[in-house]
Amino acid sequence: MAISIRRALASYRSISGALRATNITANRLSSSSPIRYENVTCSPQTNNFLFDCRRSFAKGRRQIREEDDDDYGNATSAVNVGPTIKATAVSQMEAAIDSLSRELAKLRTGRASAGMLDHIIVETGGTKTPLCRMAVISVLDPKTLSVNPYDPNTLKELEKAIISSPLGLNPQSDNQRLIVPIPPLTKEHVQAVCKVVAKSSEDVKQSIRRARQKALDTIKKSVPKKKDKDKSASAFSEDDAKRLEKEIDDLTKKFIKSAEDMCKSKEKEITSS
Incomplete structure (x- = not known):
């Protein structure tokens, strides 16, 4: 009887131990921690296969990303x-x-022009303000300007600003407004102003050409590439691009000619005054 009891107890202990081991394994598997394979040794063939898979996956992701970028560009x-x-x-x-x-309006010529004083800055009470915002500038005759301040208390500041400007003007005050005589230009001043006009002409032509180049670059990007023509939603064809490029070139020529005409007219005004 005692022997039977000992055998039963041994069987119970064996079964209990097996159950505990099974529970521990189940708990480990159900844990949120990922299963790691650092200690697993793979054959060279397996390693090569895994490397090729990873490389193909990365290449596929990169290709999808590039296609998405192309689609976005085509939509734009x-x-x-x-x-x-x-x-x-x-x-x-x-x-x-x-x-x-x-x-060009800022440049002094031998003739009176209201715009020639617009760029002058007046300082009052620590604040700098364009003269044209502080007074009404009008042409009394071809050789004389009138400056009527909105605030008569700023008359002295206006006078000081005009005298300090590089225009070489000497305004006269009658306590209500400033009378600004326009003296004749000297030969040196005429040459200096003509150089400024020439530089302004080149600067504006460069700006116009930059606008042209930006337009041509945008046109080039807007035409779908050959590989994307079928899937592109753009209705902008190569013929449309060529036609638009010609229109942009024609516009560029017209604007450049307009700039040249303006500068020639200004030079004529300067030299004949």
Whole structure:
């Protein structure tokens, strides 16, 4: 009887130990920690296969990324074509011409021009303000300007600013406004001003050419590549691109001619005054 009890107890202990081992294994497998394989030794063939798989996967991801970028570029091209490119170029070229017009208006000639005082800065109470915002500038006659301040208390500051400018003007005050006689230009001054006009002409032509180049670059990017023609949503063809390039070139020539005409007219005004 005692022997039977000992055998039963031994069997119980064996089964209990097996159950505990099974529970421990199950707990380890159900744990959130990933299973690691650092100690697993693979054959060279397996290692090569895994390396090729990883390399192919990385290559595939890179290719998908590039295709996505191309699709995004094509979608952008479908929007920024034709009239948009032309309108942008025209806007930039017009801005260059407007800038030239303002620069030429600042130059002193032998004739009175209200714009010749616009660039003068007046300092009042520690604040710097363009003269044209502080007074009404008008032409009394071809040789005389009138400066009427909005605030009569700023008359002295206006006078000081005009005298300090490089225009070589000597305003006269009558306690309500400034009378600014325009003296005749000296030969040296005429030559100096003509050089400024020539430089302004070159600067504006460079700005116009930059606007042209930007437009041509955008046109080039807007035409779908040969491999993307089938999947591209862009309706912008190579013929459209060539036609638009010609329009941009024609615009460039017209704006450059306009700039040259403005500068020639200014030089004539300077030399004949």
